[in-house]
Amino acid sequence: MNVTVFVVLAPLAMWMFPVYVPPNSTATIYASLPPGLCNATGVIHVSQLVAIACVNKALAPTTVSGYVAVEYPKPPPPPSVPAPEAPILAVAAGAAAAAGLSHVASNRRELLAAPLAPIVARIKRATGEDPARREILRVVEQLGAATLAQIAKATGKGWGAVQWHVYVLEREGRLRSIRIGPMTYYFTNPKKAAEVILASVDPDALPLEDREKLDFLAASAS
Structure with a gap:
């Protein structure tokens, strides 16, 4: 996120900008604020909640201008889980069962022959x-x-x-x-x-x- 700062602080007033950091993570703050008036300038790496503050200790209004940019690291994508390989006998049994049910329901022998043909070819040539x-x-x-x-x-x-x-x-x-x-x-x-x-x-x-x-x-x- 990026915040552009342009505020007028009254005498003895404070401006605060909190930076939230997720658990077990870090953040990089790029701040360009008046030094001496504010507690952050330059590049800062933080791992917990911090507050960027600018304090006007003068007896007259003070202008605060600049920017604050916060960058969070992108989490790595979760590893893909490969699909388990079904044993050939389980695949054969499932295909044969599905084909048998289709055949009983429709009395079409083609529904039985089609899924069985490649399985039979891998086992033996009848x-x-x-x-x-x-x-x-x-x-x-x-x-x-x-x-x-x-x-x-x-x-x-x-x-x-x-x-x-x-x-x-x-x-x-x-x-x-x-x-x-x-x-x-x-x-x-x-x-x-x-x-x-x-x-x-x-x-x-x-x-x-x-x-x-x-x-x-x-x-x-x-």
């Missing part, structure tokens, strides 16, 4: 050459088209295990899928899948978009 996946392929080929629930029932495996194996098989191109209404069907033979799905739904009740998808599937090469 392949379709697995007895459980070969069994799933056999069931899907036999049924023509099947939902996750139908695959789980036919193989006797848990929903989560089937969901994971189907994701691996589809990623490697050994299974394909199509969403009709609220259901996602998995298949290997497009023509056979179209026949099975059309036989299990009411074609007249299907939206135009779903009917077009089935028509395109039926016209595809196996």
Whole structure:
């Protein structure tokens, strides 16, 4: 802060300017006041409350002019606290749980596959050459088209295990899928899948978009 002083002191009068200093801190005072009349001039370093005073001991009015500047040191910025690094297993578990909940709520397999893909790649590369996946392929080929629930029932495996194996098989191109209404069907033979799905739904009740998808599937090469 900076204070410009211009006062007229009456005889035997005093002018005071207090300088406050925060605890555990210092202040630098730059004063330009009449020496002899005032108790501060020049540069002064203080660490506690001080009062700059000018006293008129004369029997006539006295003019006091000059300035007082007070400078406080700027406190250093607080050190930044780095965010703790979450273990890879905790990140994987959180992503898998969030993906699983999203999948249950919306029945969209894409929400499960997207967050799991980079995690799985870091742990190991899963392949379709697995007895459980070969069994799933056999069931899907036999049924023509099947939902996750139908695959789980036919193989006797848990929903989560089937969901994971189907994701691996589809990623490697050994299974394909199509969403009709609220259901996602998995298949290997497009023509056979179209026949099975059309036989299990009411074609007249299907939206135009779903009917077009089935028509395109039926016209595809196996």
